[in-house]
Amino acid sequence: MNTTAAIIGGGVIGGGWAARFLLNGWNVQVFDPDPEAERKIGEVLDNARRAMPRLYDGSLPAEGALSFHSTIADAVADVAWIQESVPERLDLKHSTYREILADAPLDALIGSSTSGFKPSELQDGLDRPASIMVAHPFNPVYLLPLVELVPFARNADTGIERAKDILRSIGMAPLHVRKEIDAHIADRFLEAVWREALWLIRDDVATTQEIDDAIRYGFGLRWAQMGLFETCRVAGGEDGMKHFIAQFGPCLQWPWTRLTDVPELTDELVDKIADQSDAQSGALSIRELERLRDDNLVGLLRALKDRDSAAGALLNAHEKQLIAPLPDPDQKISAPLRLWEATVLPAWIDYNGHMTEYRYLHVFGDTTDALLRLIGADREYVAGGHSYYNVESHIMHLDEAKLGERLMTTTQVLSSDEKRIHLFHTIYASGDRAVATAEQMLLHVNSKKSRACPALPQVQSAIEAITAAHAGLLRPQSAGRYTGQRRSA
Amino acid sequence: MNTTAAIIGGGVIGGGWAARFLLNGWNVQVFDPDPEAERKIGEVLDNARRAMPRLYDGSLPAEGALSFHSTIADAVADVAWIQESVPERLDLKHSTYREILADAPLDALIGSSTSGFKPSELQDGLDRPASIMVAHPFNPVYLLPLVELVPFARNADTGIERAKDILRSIGMAPLHVRKEIDAHIADRFLEAVWREALWLIRDDVATTQEIDDAIRYGFGLRWAQMGLFETCRVAGGEDGMKHFIAQFGPCLQWPWTRLTDVPELTDELVDKIADQSDAQSGALSIRELERLRDDNLVGLLRALKDRDSAAGALLNAHEKQLIAPLPDPDQKISAPLRLWEATVLPAWIDYNGHMTEYRYLHVFGDTTDALLRLIGADREYVAGGHSYYNVESHIMHLDEAKLGERLMTTTQVLSSDEKRIHLFHTIYASGDRAVATAEQMLLHVNSKKSRACPALPQVQSAIEAITAAHAGLLRPQSAGRYTGQRRSA
Numbered sequence: 001m002n003t004t005a006a007i008i009g010g011g012v013i014g015g016g017w018a019a020r021f022l023l024n025g026w027n028v029q030v031f032d033p034d035p036e037a038e039r040k041i042g043e044v045l046d047n048a049r050r051a052m053p054r055l056y057d058g059s060l061p062a063e064g065a066l067s068f069h070s071t072i073a074d075a076v077a078d079v080a081w082i083q084e085s086v087p088e089r090l091d092l093k094h095s096t097y098r099e100i101l102a103d104a105p106l107d108a109l110i111g112s113s114t115s116g117f118k119p120s121e122l123q124d125g126l127d128r129p130a131s132i133m134v135a136h137p138f139n140p141v142y143l144l145p146l147v148e149l150v151p152f153a154r155n156a157d158t159g160i161e162r163a164k165d166i167l168r169s170i171g172m173a174p175l176h177v178r179k180e181i182d183a184h185i186a187d188r189f190l191e192a193v194w195r196e197a198l199w200l201i202r203d204d205v206a207t208t209q210e211i212d213d214a215i216r217y218g219f220g221l222r223w224a225q226m227g228l229f230e231t232c233r234v235a236g237g238e239d240g241m242k243h244f245i246a247q248f249g250p251c252l253q254w255p256w257t258r259l260t261d262v263p264e265l266t267d268e269l270v271d272k273i274a275d276q277s278d279a280q281s282g283a284l285s286i287r288e289l290e291r292l293r294d295d296n297l298v299g300l301l302r303a304l305k306d307r308d309s310a311a312g313a314l315l316n317a318h319e320k321q322l323i324a325p326l327p328d329p330d331q332k333i334s335a336p337l338r339l340w341e342a343t344v345l346p347a348w349i350d351y352n353g354h355m356t357e358y359r360y361l362h363v364f365g366d367t368t369d370a371l372l373r374l375i376g377a378d379r380e381y382v383a384g385g386h387s388y389y390n391v392e393s394h395i396m397h398l399d400e401a402k403l404g405e406r407l408m409t410t411t412q413v414l415s416s417d418e419k420r421i422h423l424f425h426t427i428y429a430s431g432d433r434a435v436a437t438a439e440q441m442l443l444h445v446n447s448k449k450s451r452a453c454p455a456l457p458q459v460q461s462a463i464e465a466i467t468a469a470h471a472g473l474l475r476p477q478s479a480g481r482y483t484g485q486r487r488s489a
Numbered sequence: 490m491n492t493t494a495a496i497i498g499g500g501v502i503g504g505g506w507a508a509r510f511l512l513n514g515w516n517v518q519v520f521d522p523d524p525e526a527e528r529k530i531g532e533v534l535d536n537a538r539r540a541m542p543r544l545y546d547g548s549l550p551a552e553g554a555l556s557f558h559s560t561i562a563d564a565v566a567d568v569a570w571i572q573e574s575v576p577e578r579l580d581l582k583h584s585t586y587r588e589i590l591a592d593a594p595l596d597a598l599i600g601s602s603t604s605g606f607k608p609s610e611l612q613d614g615l616d617r618p619a620s621i622m623v624a625h626p627f628n629p630v631y632l633l634p635l636v637e638l639v640p641f642a643r644n645a646d647t648g649i650e651r652a653k654d655i656l657r658s659i660g661m662a663p664l665h666v667r668k669e670i671d672a673h674i675a676d677r678f679l680e681a682v683w684r685e686a687l688w689l690i691r692d693d694v695a696t697t698q699e700i701d702d703a704i705r706y707g708f709g710l711r712w713a714q715m716g717l718f719e720t721c722r723v724a725g726g727e728d729g730m731k732h733f734i735a736q737f738g739p740c741l742q743w744p745w746t747r748l749t750d751v752p753e754l755t756d757e758l759v760d761k762i763a764d765q766s767d768a769q770s771g772a773l774s775i776r777e778l779e780r781l782r783d784d785n786l787v788g789l790l791r792a793l794k795d796r797d798s799a800a801g802a803l804l805n806a807h808e809k810q811l812i813a814p815l816p817d818p819d820q821k822i823s824a825p826l827r828l829w830e831a832t833v834l835p836a837w838i839d840y841n842g843h844m845t846e847y848r849y850l851h852v853f854g855d856t857t858d859a860l861l862r863l864i865g866a867d868r869e870y871v872a873g874g875h876s877y878y879n880v881e882s883h884i885m886h887l888d889e890a891k892l893g894e895r896l897m898t899t900t901q902v903l904s905s906d907e908k909r910i911h912l913f914h915t916i917y918a919s920g921d922r923a924v925a926t927a928e929q930m931l932l933h934v935n936s937k938k939s940r941a942c943p944a945l946p947q948v949q950s951a952i953e954a955i956t957a958a959h960a961g962l963l964r965p966q967s968a969g970r971y972t973g974q975r976r977s978a
Binding site for chain 2: 012138139143144145146148173175177178179181185186188189190192193194195196197200203204205206208209210211212213214215216217218219220221222223224225226227228229230231234235290293295296297299300301302303304305306307308309310311314316354356357358359360361362364365389390391392393394395396397400422439440441450479480481482483484
């Protein structure tokens with residue numbers, strides 16, 4: 001599969017697209033006439049590298065190659081996806097598309113980041129209009145999954161489905177907008193809120209700070225997870241949505257909003273907003289605010305991910321696509337086994353700045369799972385109603401593992417019988433520094449009856465072979481230790 | 490200080506107020522003529538008891554007393570705060586206030602949960618108008634901190650400040666709305682969004698599900714933390730707010746919204762919305778949706794709390810008011826300590842359908858952290874360069890914890906000295922089923938020098954007091970066990 005994308009137009013949005021593609025393993029070819037483009041995209045990329053990996057429990061793919069090109073022709077050669085994020089002027093977008101279409105592969109898809117234009121307007125008068133559709137993202141593009149995908153009648157279904165596949169493969173949630181309208185869907189809501197907010201400020205009802213608090217301490221917390229209708233469904237209670245609308249509908253006729261008119265953006269009003277915003281957030285630079293925003297988004301998204309809910313369910317699905325390393329089944333079984341590797345991820349770091357204690361057991365558990373796959377006690381075996389349960393672990397912490405360090409584990413089988421496996425794992429950081437050990441006892445069970453039972457013959461013989469191969473190894477010093485036992489001299 | 494409140498009008502909002510007062514230690518006296526009021530408030534209270542304590546790291550105050558009264562006169566006797574949440578009809582609100590004012594203490598404050606009425610309208614024609622102000626909360630009242638506090642010219646400043654103190658003491662964020670307008674502030678935004686959403690559905694541009702996704706996968710995640718203006722400030726980048734408005738302002742004149750008109754709520758449109766909502770969320774009952782919402786809100790709020798940001802900063806401030814740094818030496822520390830509770834989250838479940846082994850250590854680690862906060866080895870202590878590191882754990886798995894089960898831990902201090910704490914934790918599922926134990930050894934370190942050292946005196950004396958109180962407890966059978974040791978007969 002071709003995994004090279006062209007980014008036409010850098011800036012905050014183009015840079016965010018570049019970061020999302022790169023960190024998902026795509027190569028990215030940028031065209032932007034701004035002499036500052038490389039610096040600006042680099043800054044967005046720094047933010048993305050800092051935040052995005054913290055959303056996942058495993059490692060992201062190796063980062064793709066980033067290159068800058070002085071012509072559109074160069075940037076779009078041999079790419080599968082072209083993302084256009086040039087300023088919101090239709091004439092400029094049309095001339096950009098003409099240049100793109102002259103040199104891009106015939107099957108390349110072109111997504112436009114436009115907030116307002118309809119795809120029929122973008123396609124108007126061009127040679128291969130079916131290549132072009134709206135792919136409207138939300139800032140920061142590398143963290144927020146939503147992308148509004150708006151095709152027009154000329155777009156073939158196959159192109160739309162291919163676009164969805166590509167966008168999903170980089171962790172986004174394409175929302176297929178079936179009828180083109182100005183501003184698509186989400187921005188219509190944002191516009192409505194903006195207009196109302198401008199009136200409130202002009203009329204001195206509220207300041208920028210007060211409006212922000214009214215959102216983030218109230219309905220903003222609801223909308224991060226349920227949106228509008230599901231929230232109302234809950235509010236309506238057992239009487240259901242019809243009842244809710246019947247009760248709530250009439251209020252819509254009341255004079256609660258002034259959304260018809262837009263207040264004139266006089267110098268005075270602009271100054272007022274800018275001054276209030278300075279008072280609210282001026283103590284922090286934009287970079288600091290960006291990082292605060294990203295830290296919070298990572299936290300919010302991870303909270304939803306733990307619950308497999310809303311945007312968190314999208315993340316879990318994306319993570320399953322990303323991660324797969326299996327041990328090599330042919331490796332020698334005589335030495336302590338080398339079954340698992342991992343990297344200390346940002347989400348594994350605690351308030352001390354070290355790897356949190358339970359993440360050591362996370363790595364030990366992944367190592368045990370790799371051993372079980374090696375002896376044939378894999379997912380299929382588990383689905384058949386048999387499994388090994390860990391009944392006991394003794395963990396010793398010997399040294400600290402640090403952010404970004406590569407971890408490797410070794411596994412020694414101390415003993416086994418038809419029902420039990422007695423294991424000793426060691427985690428090494430950066431190659432040779434032992435940071436923790438775990439002694440574990442696994443018990444084979446019939447999981448349907450929740451009762452211990454002998455392993456199936458092929459699994460028994462696989463673990464017996466390893467146990468026999470390990471019989472001559474030196475017994476680890478801390479095997480058989482109890483917690484708090486003094487170390488022998 | 491008088492900490493008794495009257496709740497006039499139950500239902501979802503009145504019940505939410507009752508729960509927030511009760512769980513913050515206030516007594517609550519309810520008047521609601523609905524014969525189902527007790528059941529309905531009980532259901533809201535069950536949800537609140539399940540969710541609200543998980544926002545805090547320590548225990549909430551002992552729950553206040555809840556009583557139901559057959560007359561307003563009874564309910565408002567001797568209270569400091571009266572919360573009115575009767576239906577949105579001005580005549581009904583006026584007659585309710587007349588009854589309240591006849592029997593309430595002269596200095597009691599009356600907050601109205603009204604979404605739309607202005608305080609001048611509420612006060613009109615009453616005897617003590619200065620007692621009444623708008624205190625408009627957001628559902629679920631026990632989790633969302635925002636309350637719009639709208640006084641009118643007749644209200645004395647002292648009354649407003651007293652109202653703010655009371656609302657802050659129960660963990661809310663009073664937003665003082667300085668100019669009364671219809672629908673206050675937040676609901677004006679909600680109304681605008683609602684109207685636009687109705688048009689999108691009527692015109693078949695989007696379904697309820699698509700609109701919810703457009704919100705929760707995109708700007709909803711931003712609004713949980715920054716609101717509108719700070720988000721725009723970041724989007725505007727280094728050029729600042731003025732530049733952003735100059736760029737964005739003209740779009741407001743574009744025909745992007747249809748907010749002038751409200752679509753007629755025909756039977757057809759109401760059916761369409763209800764059917765779409767059923768397809769979206771009909772598989773879950775309202776109770777299940779409420780719990781999903783609350784679990785997500787707890788997760789989102791805790792994520793913000795970890796970062797001391799947005800609504801999370803409010804929680805941290807409230808927690809400081811609530812929780813004493815040291816336990817009562819005579820009572821709380823004598824039995825095994827109950828320091829932590831958790832729910833088995835979907836992300837904690839492994840391919841066997843059970844709680845993954847490392848999540849047990851996750852819960853044990855959170856319990857240890859709670860103990861360390863209790864003895865004063867908190868974040869501030871860590872920032873000062875001292876910390877306890879866990880050097881050794883012995884975990885025994887006794888039973889399985891299942892998805893959604895409530896976990897509770899107990900902690901026994903086996904011994905301690907100036908550098909070490911020897912602990913024994915037990916995790917219980919659904920109240921009384923012991924599912925795992927952990928014996929741990931913590932070592933006190935100077936984290937700047939990465940070397941063991943004695944704890945600071947106040948922390949030493951706190952842990953010594955607990956160790957002494959636990960000296961008479963039976964030593965757990967599995968303390969001192971090594972992995973694979975046979976159980977004694």
